[in-house]
Amino acid sequence: MRDGEPGREAGIELSESQQAAISKLTKDEVVIKPPIWLAKEAVLPNDAVERLHAEMDPDGFWAHKASGIDWIEPFKEVFRFDPPRHEWFLSGKLNACFNCVDRHVYGDRRNKAALLWVGEDGEEHAYTYNRLYREVNRFANALKRLGVAKGDRVIIYMPLVPEGVITMLACARIGAIHSVVFAGMGTQALKSRIVDSRAKVIVCSDFTFRRGKKLPLKPTIDEAVRDLPFVEHVVVHRRGSRPGDAPFEFESEREHDFYDIQKARDIHCPPEPMDSEDPLFILYTSGTTGTPKGVVHATGGYMVGVNYLSRAFYQIGERDIYWSTSDIGWIVGHSFIVYGPLSVGATVFCREGVPDFPSPEVTWELCERFGVNLLFTAPTAVRMWMSHGASLPAKYDLSRLRLIACAGEPLNPEAHLWSQENLVGQSNGMVVDNFWQTEIAGPVLGTLPTFEARPGKVGKPLPGIIADVVDRQGNSLGEGEGGLLVLRKPVPYMLRTVWNDHSRYEKYWQQIPGCYAAGDIAVKDADGYFAVLGRADDVLNVAGHRIGTADVEGSLIRHPSVAESAVVGLPDPVKGEKIKAFVVLKAGVESGPGLIGSLKDHVRQDLGPIAQPSEIEIRTSLPKTRSGKIMRRYLKAVEMGEDPGDLSTMAD
Secondary structure, three states: OOOOOOOOOOOOOOOHHHHHHHHHHHHOOOOEOOOHHHHHOOOOOOHHHHHHHHHHOHHHHHHHHHOOOOOOEOOOEEEEEEOOEEEEEEOOEEOHHHHHHHHHHOOOOOOOEEEEEEOOOOOEEEEEHHHHHHHHHHHHHHHHHOOOOOOOEEEEEOOOOHHHHHHHHHHHHHOOEEEEOOOOOOHHHHHHHHHHHOOOEEEEEOEEEEOOEEEEOHHHHHHHHOOOOOOOEEEEEOOOOOOOOOOOOOOOOOEEEOOOOOOOOOOOOOOOOEEOOOEEEEEEEOOOOOOOEEEEEEHHHHHHHHHHHHHHOOOOOOOOEEEEOOOOOOHHHHHHHHHHHHHOOOEEEEEOOOOOOOOOOHHHHHHHHHOOOEEEEOHHHHHHHHHOOOHHHHOOOOOOOOEEEEOOOOOOHHHHHHHHHHOOOOOOOEEEEEEOOOOEOOOOEEOOOOOOEOOOOOEEEOOOOOEEEEOOOOOEOOOOOOEEEEEOOOOOOEOOEEOOOHHHHHHHHHOOOOOEEEEEEEEEOOOOOEEEEEEOOOEEEEOOEEEEHHHHHHHHHOOOOEEEEEEEEEEEOOOEEEEEEEEEEOOOOOOOHHHHHHHHHHHHHHHOHHHOOOEEEEEOOOOEOOOOOEOHHHHHHHHOOOOOOOHHHHOO
């Protein structure tokens, strides 16, 4: 690294491409002004006042947000912090399910639609809050008859079906700790989570749909629990047989049918009073290799956070139809399919399946048919839609779609500008970016509809968030200096521990003394906007040069022929590592040697010769999780001739 470059004096080893990205952000900034009508209707019309409140009286600020949910017993103290331990709303008691269902049933929303569900095969169901109440209570009582009590763990291995949501809420109702495992992870990944949580009961579906294919889930469960005597019951949601299907048979006395164990008249189950710091759920992350990491979220702080952000950031209003394209197996599905939107009494639209099957226009057909107002999706999905051109969304009436929020990975400026023009252009709406993690269950950085969006930058710290960019000693860096993204103080909706491994939790606070280290490289500008440039350790070492994978991918996406890209590092006997890129072309673009050369030249000119990929492979699609994240580890494992293991079940 040359003297005078950002990060040198800070002791942060930025990749050369990350440095180039910082320079580009300062030179090529585009500004999108918020539509006046949208800013006027915003839940937080003056975010400056909200920030000042949080700064001057943080306890009062969060106490005010806590008034958005119902408490069985009021809390006596807002916040207590003994690093790294933090507690919120001490001595308060509440129930998450009550806040998502009961209080609406006993109010004006009793007959309002809570869930509108569409299956990939076209099956549809609608649940009013009254119906949801009855379904949740029936299954909660069934779990209690199986011996599930407060504090017991329940593994949920189900696709995005109403029964999955019902199971989550039923667990919350009786105080059981649920752990949803994405219905696509293989036997070993599933088993490791069952063993680590020591789950008493497993609830699963017999199969799921994926791009028109019927994928069995029950055999994975059978293999995972075969030699686990502490698993007392397996409850199977049977989705029905079709012509040609083999008849379904239970293989163990531990197995029960999801509906057969319920009683029709058993529609009332008292909600269990939960202490604010009692665990609500465990969600495992980064566990496809090694020991899975069970992130634990507490009931009170989590519910306060997702309730507040559903209104203040995602702008969910009383008459809105809200759609998140994620899955209940990920934190987005927990926070902003289930607990957040339902706690504010929203109508949640959800669909099993990917956003480009059976056609790349299915998302817009559904938005038109159901009148979707708010859409939460991944940047990868936006780039996929972009690759098929503007003519597809233009065929449909999207005049009600006023806000699209993107999260999961950086939203590149090209995709941001394209979606602003072609996806919310009919409504004169807005596309906003936001940043958070499984460990932080809601946005901490983002763009509100009351201030301008700056493509390439995620936005500002939200009210109540003290974020910073620092060196390895925790010293704040100046404008345009890349460093480590940290939170200087906890927020209510952060993890409390890692299940069975508190020392792993403590490491979040030990990397930078006194701060929570998110593990990402970021930079901020003079106006307080942050750009997140990728993981601090997500770099390649090419001939001694540190190259950020995200930046090479971003450079390729800026080429006019490219819709999506993924980059991995492969061993090289001379350079140490070489760069291989996988590229999906835009519709109508033909591949060939000339195009490959053009792509390499583009990266060379954009980031320098050291960042030029040694090899570029043109593909029709990239392997992704259901939430839309590109599975680079899968690509690398295949290239290395290794068994991708559980990752293969999650790839397209």
